[in-house]
Structures are given as structure tokens and as C-alpha cells.
Amino acid sequence: MHIEILVEDSSGETLLRVLLPRLLGPQGEPHSWRLHAYKGIGRIPQGLVTKADPAKRILLDQLPKLLRGYGKTPGVDAVVVVLDTDKRDCATFLGELELAAAACSPAPNTLFRLAIEEIEAWYLGDRDALLAAYPRAKLDVLGKYLQDSACDTWELLADAVHSGGSAAIKKAGWPLPGQVKHEWADRIGPFMDPERNLSPSFGKLRDGLRRLAVGAP
Structure with missing residues (x-):
């Protein structure tokens, strides 16, 4: 099976590049995949007609066009789209995505997987991996986290592991937030064990990929 995987940003791509062999086996033995990182989430276009500039690489803006293209492409067995919910209601957002995919013709076999509220929830779901990467992480901050809650997830992780916390990152401004998120993927990802992750949304990604x-079904 060959899977095309679309991710809303490059830090998510970095994490998945580490985790996919643990979920699907070595690349090409027998499953293969290709990762595509975008530069933001955007929104599903009205009428599923893509008008946005493709060079800007905003994922949902391009999604209907992408799915129709994959539906016509021989050798693509499935498409997996990985997104943060941010402040959206998970069930409502997932329903909108699935309706949009169903309206595309032709459409590939498409699986949507959502990180609740942000992909940092998946790092927080594997406390052993997080502490292996950051042995001096603030346990009192980590102890405040309710798994997969909408609580400004990346800020909480930053407060636990980054000098000066999220306030220092926000004060510095771009590109530091993106750099820090890449650092987390690079440092925590290699220690992560998909079997012990306590994040329900990560479990849905793990189990969904394995069912594919x-x-x-």
C-alpha cells in the first residue's frame, strides 16, 4: 500500500518522519508513504473551489483540488490528512472535513486525523519520551495538563521545557516559535513509543494508520 500524508506544518512532518516506520514498518516493506508539509491550515473553500495561490501552500485552501488529483492518480491507495483542531470543536471539524472529501469526485480513500488541540498533545501523551528529551522539565507544569484538553497546549509544553517559557518565545517572535516546535519534534520524537502514548487523538492516528x-475499514 502507498499512502500520501498531508501535514499542516513542517514540525509535524519532522515528527511523523520518525514515527511512521514504528507504525507501518520500514519504508517500502511492504508499505510506502510520502509526506507533504504545508505552511498553515487555512480553511475549506466555499463550494470546494480552490481559488487560493497554491504557492502559499495552505493546506485546507488546497484540499479539494489535492484530493481530486489524488483520486485520479494511479498507485495512491490512501491519503491521510493530519491537522490540529486548535479551538475548533473536534466532531464538527471532522464532519466538515469528511463531507468535503465525500463531495470530491473522484476522491481517494481519505483518513483525517486531528491532534487535540495541537500536535504538542502527542508529546505530552508520552511523558517518558518527554522527560528523556528534557530531564529538567518542570513536573509541576506537566502535572497541570489534562490530556487532549484545549488549554493552549504548546504554551504549556513551552512553560515546562523552555527557558523563560512561552512568554519568552512570544516576546522573541517569529521565527522562534517555529524553531522551538522543530526542536521538540527532533528531540522528543526519537524517544516516543506509540504503544504507551496516552493521547486519545494520537491513538486514533496510530490505530487508523494500522487499519489502513x-x-x-
Whole structure:
């Protein structure tokens, strides 16, 4: 099986590049995949007609066009789209995404997976990996986190592991926020064990990919 995987930013791509072999086996043995990182989430266009500039690489702006293209592409067995919910209601957002995919013709077999509220929830779901990467992380801050809650997730992680916390990152401004998120992917990702992750949204990604791989609905 070959899977095309679309991610809203490059730090998510960095994390998935580490985790996919642990979820699907080595690349090409027997499953293959290709990762595509975008530069933001955007929104599903009205009428599913893409008018945005593709060079800006905003994922949902381009999604209907992308899905129709993959639906016509031989050798693409499935498409997986990985997004943060941010402050959106998870069930409502997922319903909108699935309706948009169903309206595309032709459309590939498409799986949407949402990080609640942000992909940092998946790092926080594997406390052992996080502490292996950051042994001096502030346990009192980590102890305040309710898994997969909408609580400004990346800020909480920053407050636990970054000198000066999220306030220092915000004060410095761009590009530091993006650099820090890449650092987390690079440092925490290699220690992560998909089997012990306590994030329900990560579990849905793990289990969904594995069902795809065996051809289960």
C-alpha cells in the first residue's frame, strides 16, 4: 500500500518522519508513504473551489483540488490528512472535513486525523519520551495538563521545557516559535513509543494508520 500524508506544518512532518516506520514498518516493506508539509491550515473553500495561490501552500485552501488529483492518480491507495483542531470543536471539524472529501469526485480513500488541540498533545501523551528529551522539565507544569484538553497546549509544553517559557518565545517572535516546535519534534520524537502514548487523538492516528495498512475499514 502507498499512502500520501498531508501535514499542516513542517514540525509535524519532522515528527511523523520518525514515527511512521514504528507504525507501518520500514519504508517500502511492504508499505510506502510520502509526506507533504504545508505552511498553515487555512480553511475549506466555499463550494470546494480552490481559488487560493497554491504557492502559499495552505493546506485546507488546497484540499479539494489535492484530493481530486489524488483520486485520479494511479498507485495512491490512501491519503491521510493530519491537522490540529486548535479551538475548533473536534466532531464538527471532522464532519466538515469528511463531507468535503465525500463531495470530491473522484476522491481517494481519505483518513483525517486531528491532534487535540495541537500536535504538542502527542508529546505530552508520552511523558517518558518527554522527560528523556528534557530531564529538567518542570513536573509541576506537566502535572497541570489534562490530556487532549484545549488549554493552549504548546504554551504549556513551552512553560515546562523552555527557558523563560512561552512568554519568552512570544516576546522573541517569529521565527522562534517555529524553531522551538522543530526542536521538540527532533528531540522528543526519537524517544516516543506509540504503544504507551496516552493521547486519545494520537491513538486514533496510530490505530487508523494500522487499519489502513491491513485494508480494514
